[in-house]
Amino acid sequence: MTSMVQESPVSSLAFPVLVRPILSNFEAQDPTASHTLKAAFSKVEHAHPGLTYDLVMGLIKKADVSVNMNESILRLQGYVSDQDSMEYKSSRTEEPFQELNRKSASLKKILSRIPDEITDRRTFLETIKEIASAIKRLLDAVNEVSQYIPGTQGKQALEQRKREFVKYSKRFSNTLKEYFKEGQPTAVFMSATFLIHQTNLVMITVKERCE
CATH class of the missing domain: 1.10.12.70 (Lyase 2-enoyl-coa Hydratase; Chain  A, domain 2)
Structure with missing residues (x-):
């Protein structure tokens, strides 16, 4: 089930x-x-x-x-303070970990703008480019951090989490294609919240394996 x-x-x-x-x-x-x-x-x-x-x-x-809870949660994500998102931030001081913190926060912030920008096609297309770039930067940051993870098991756990993140990133991309055909934003909101959730899971995995 x-x-x-x-x-x-x-x-x-x-x-x-x-x-x-x-x-x-x-x-x-x-x-x-x-x-x-x-x-x-x-x-x-x-x-x-x-x-x-x-x-x-x-x-x-x-x-x-x-x-619409997906839309509401998406909007509210943009207002979550650093203090209220500490469980999704690494406390390690090395630059790769701080960079990962910045990139994960940045992606979630951009995704939170979707409900306000989805009805303006030109703005939304620019936002989609920003999201694609933020996803790539986050994955690059995960790769940098993986070098610090001790043991094969820990590295494999993060690699598996990264694969899941990539899978949901592709789903998000496919949902956008459907949206431009059908014009229904609800699926986009849900797919974006999935991506936020996957971003959080990446951060939790890093924290579990490195702190």
Whole structure:
């Protein structure tokens, strides 16, 4: 049976992109409560992936409003602070790791612009070029970092993760071709959130194998 996270990456992005930044905004008013809530959500999400998403969708259903979660999560990704995305950043100080941090953040930032730019063909075509370039730079940065990973097993794990990332990059490219034929943006939003999720998985793999 396919898990919810595999079916739609928004389930894994609901906590880091939507809920955690909201809780961070409470920090100025009550740092202790903010920290406690974030830690509790993080623990629950780790034990039961997708639970935050289920909670959010339950609230949306109760409110009886229509929300495209892929589009919403994509937009919100552009507002996630460095502090709220620390789990997807390497703490290693060597330049290749810092470069990887920059390239992964850059790709996610560009992808987050899609909902605002998709209706302007000229702007969107330029954005697509930026995305292709950002994907290549990220892969180059992953290759640089792989030299620092100890052991064959660790290198193979990152290589496998990289292959998955490339697979979803190609899917994103194919989805864009379909969009220019059919004009339906929903599939593009979903494919872009998959790419954000895969970027996060690359960073998690690097952290697990190097820190």
